[in-house]
Each structure stands twice: as structure tokens, then as C-alpha cells.
Amino acid sequence: MTETTDPPAGSTAPQRVLRWVLGAVVVFLAVLGSLALLGAMKVIPEIALFGNESEERNAQVLTAVSREEQVVLLSLGIEGIDEKTDRTTFLGVDIPGSERATFVQYSFSAKLGIEGGDVRIDETGEGEYRITVPEFVFIGHDDEHFELITERNGALSWITPEIDELEMVRGILSDDVKAQYVADNEALLREQTESFYRRIVTGIDPEIELTFVFEDSAGSRR
Missing domain, CATH: 1.20.5 (Single alpha-helices involved in coiled-coils or other helix-helix interfaces)
Known part of the structure; x- marks a missing residue:
């Protein structure tokens, strides 16, 4: 069961x-x-x-x-003719025929810019920066060419010391002349500075807003 x-x-x-x-x-x-x-x-x-x-x-x-090296912002093609004339005097009066004249033709490329290590950047807000730019400087030159093209000597030029051509060349590239090149091109240098750094920063973020402050040789802002 x-x-x-x-x-x-x-x-x-x-x-x-x-x-x-x-x-x-x-x-x-x-x-x-x-x-x-x-x-x-x-x-x-x-x-x-x-x-x-x-x-x-x-x-x-x-x-x-924050670049440490020099930044070349502008290259100028410079050319011209430098003339120097000397003569001998006697009791403050020029001696006729004693003059010497030397003409030097020159050309070179002048490089103007800034010291990259002196550039300062401060964040002023969300996506906003202020770039403080140091004074512009004459960085250097290349492709230089100097040539004596002619001399003009009077009948009594032998009593006047010969003109030093090397001294003329040094005068063409003196500190005062270099500073003048910078001063004459300051507006263009500012434009190049803004364009240069905007390309760098907007390559990272196109939405970033930049303002620029430029300093002169005394460190004051402009």
C-alpha cells in the first residue's frame, strides 16, 4: 500500500x-x-x-x-647711407680744402621684441587673464652689410685725420639708434604683442578673454 x-x-x-x-x-x-x-x-x-x-x-x-627666452615680435629691413665729414680749423676758422667726407652704405635686419621671462600673467576672473608686458627692446640684428661707397677729399685733406669707418659702423648701431627704432615702432609692437599672445592662449581655449598692460623702461604702466 x-x-x-x-x-x-x-x-x-x-x-x-x-x-x-x-x-x-x-x-x-x-x-x-x-x-x-x-x-x-x-x-x-x-x-x-x-x-x-x-x-x-x-x-x-x-x-x-611664461616663456623664458626673448620673443621677437618685429623684424625691420633697414638700409641707408651714412655720411661723415671732418675738416681742420685754425683759430676756430675752417681751413678751405681740408675737408674729408666718407660715405658708407649699410643694410641689416633689426629684431625688436621683449624679454619673455619678464611677461606676467594674472587670472582676473573665470576665463579672464591680464598680461603685463615689459618694455620693448632691440633684441639683435643679422644679415648686416656695410660698404664704403665713396670718399670726397679736398686738396688739403692730408692735414685732416682719416675718418674711421669702423667708428661710423658703431654709430649706425649705437644704443641711441637702437632705442629710436623701438620708439618709432612702438604702436606696431603693441599690435604684434597682442596678436602673438592671443594666438597662443586661444589655441588652448578660444573663450578666454585677455587684457594687456604695457610697461615702459621705468616700469610704469601705459
Whole structure:
């Protein structure tokens, strides 16, 4: 005779189905919770990365502008003829025929700019910077050519010392002459300065706003 086993008291088929359904719902909610947690973990690093990227941009701006070497902003093609005339005098009166005249033709490229290490940059607001530019200087020259093209000597020029051509060349490139080249081209140098640094900074971030302050040789602002 076969014995039959009765289901546990209080446990019916509908109850078992209900327990299975409730278990599936719990598992489903747990999976959703895990996915939400993973999504939050992905968003948080992205938010942190955005902040670091902004700081890195600032560092890039500072590094790009803070150049240590001389910055050539303008190259001028200079050419001309320098004339020097000497004569001998007696009791303050010129001796006729004693004059000597020397003519030197010259050409060179003059390089004007600034000392990059003296440029200062200050952040004045969100995405706004002030660039303080030092005085403009004569950086150097190249492609120079000096040539004696003619002399004009009077009948008594032998009593007048010969003119030193090297001294004439030094005069062509004297400190006063170099300073004059800078002064004559100051407006163009300012334009070139702004264009030069705007290209650098906007290459990092086109939205950055720049203002410029120019200093003269005494350090005062203009």
C-alpha cells in the first residue's frame, strides 16, 4: 500500500507561487540597484575629470605665456647711407680744402621684441587673464652689410685725420639708434604683442578673454 505525503500545513500551491514571484521581484530590484550604483560611479569620475581639466587649462595658459627666452615680435629691413665729414680749423676758422667726407652704405635686419621671462600673467576672473608686458627692446640684428661707397677729399685733406669707418659702423648701431627704432615702432609692437599672445592662449581655449598692460623702461604702466 502506497503512502501519500500531505503538503506542509499552511503551504498551498498559490502560496508557493506568490513566494516565487516575490523572490523574483527582490532579485530584479537588487539588479536595478546595482546598475544604478555603477552608473553613479561612472558619473562621479566624469564630474571630477571636468574639474581637473579646467585646472589643467589654467596651467597650460600659464606655461604657454611664461616663456623664458626673448620673443621677437618685429623684424625691420633697414638700409641707408651714412655720411661723415671732418675738416681742420685754425683759430676756430675752417681751413678751405681740408675737408674729408666718407660715405658708407649699410643694410641689416633689426629684431625688436621683449624679454619673455619678464611677461606676467594674472587670472582676473573665470576665463579672464591680464598680461603685463615689459618694455620693448632691440633684441639683435643679422644679415648686416656695410660698404664704403665713396670718399670726397679736398686738396688739403692730408692735414685732416682719416675718418674711421669702423667708428661710423658703431654709430649706425649705437644704443641711441637702437632705442629710436623701438620708439618709432612702438604702436606696431603693441599690435604684434597682442596678436602673438592671443594666438597662443586661444589655441588652448578660444573663450578666454585677455587684457594687456604695457610697461615702459621705468616700469610704469601705459
